[in-house]
Amino acid sequence: MTSAPAIGFEYRPSRLLRRTMILMAGLAMLAVLLCALAPWLKLLLAIVVLLPTWRSLRRMRATPIVAAGWSADNDWMLRLVDQEDVPARLASFRVLGVFVLLRLQTAERGAQMLLLAPDNSDADIRRRLRMRLATMQPGEALPRL
Numbered sequence: 001m002t003s004a005p006a007i008g009f010e011y012r013p014s015r016l017l018r019r020t021m022i023l024m025a026g027l028a029m030l031a032v033l034l035c036a037l038a039p040w041l042k043l044l045l046a047i048v049v050l051l052p053t054w055r056s057l058r059r060m061r062a063t064p065i066v067a068a069g070w071s072a073d074n075d076w077m078l079r080l081v082d083q084e085d086v087p088a089r090l091a092s093f094r095v096l097g098v099f100v101l102l103r104l105q106t107a108e109r110g111a112q113m114l115l116l117a118p119d120n121s122d123a124d125i126r127r128r129l130r131m132r133l134a135t136m137q138p139g140e141a142l143p144r145l
Contacts, residue, residue, distance in 0.1 A: 005072060006069060006070065006071045006072050007069065007070045007125065007128050007129060007132065008067065008068070008069035008070075009067065009068060009069075009116075009121055009125045010066065010067045011063075011065050011066060011067055011068055011114055011116075011120070011121075012066075012120050013060045013061065013063055013115075013120065014115050014116075014117040014119055014120045015119050015120070016117050016118070016119045016120075017060070017115055017117065018057060018060060021053060021056060021057060022053070022057070025049055025050065025053040028049045029046060029049055029050070032045045032046055032049060033046075063112075064080045064081050064082075064109065064112075065078050065079070065080060065081075065112060065114065066079050066080065066081055067079035068088075068102075068104070068114060070090075070129075070132070074090075075087065076088040076089060076090060076104055078104065078106065078112065086106050086108060086109065087106070087107075088104040088105060088106045088112070089104065089105050090102065090103075090104060090105075091103045091104060091105040091111060093133055095130050095133065095134075098117070098118055098123075098126065099115065099116065099117050099126075100115075100116040100121075100126050100129050100130060100133075101113065101114070101115050101116075102114040102115075102116070102129075116129065
């Protein structure tokens with residue numbers, strides 16, 4: 001059996017995910033405003049909705065990753081904003097329709113989540129990733145550090 005070719009791609013956070021989070025927070029805020037609670041409780045619930053949304057959006061914008069690569073030897077490499085290459089290992093993954101969610105573990109930066117969606121990656125890269133992830137044996141590329 002021939003080895004799988006390397007897969008490399010540039011990465012930027014998904015605008016679709018960001019917009020979906022803002023929409024969901026807006027709907028939650030509307031529900032809070034329309035409910036029959038005391039105004040002080042509405043304010044508390046608004047903070048409970050807005051604070052985590054703001055933190056998540058800020059963390060998504062501040063991702064240090066600009067590119068990722070998966071070699072034929074099942075080794076991952078992440079390119080950071082400062083042009084540093086950091087080795088990583090695939091901790092877990094999920095394929096949800098056209099979306100591919102990767103959780104990569106690095107020694108220096110901890111877990112890094114990459115969501116590959118139609119708005120931040122091309123269909124061929126996602127298809128190649130899905131095919132290669134589907135052929136992995138359980139535990140093959142998910143070793144402990």
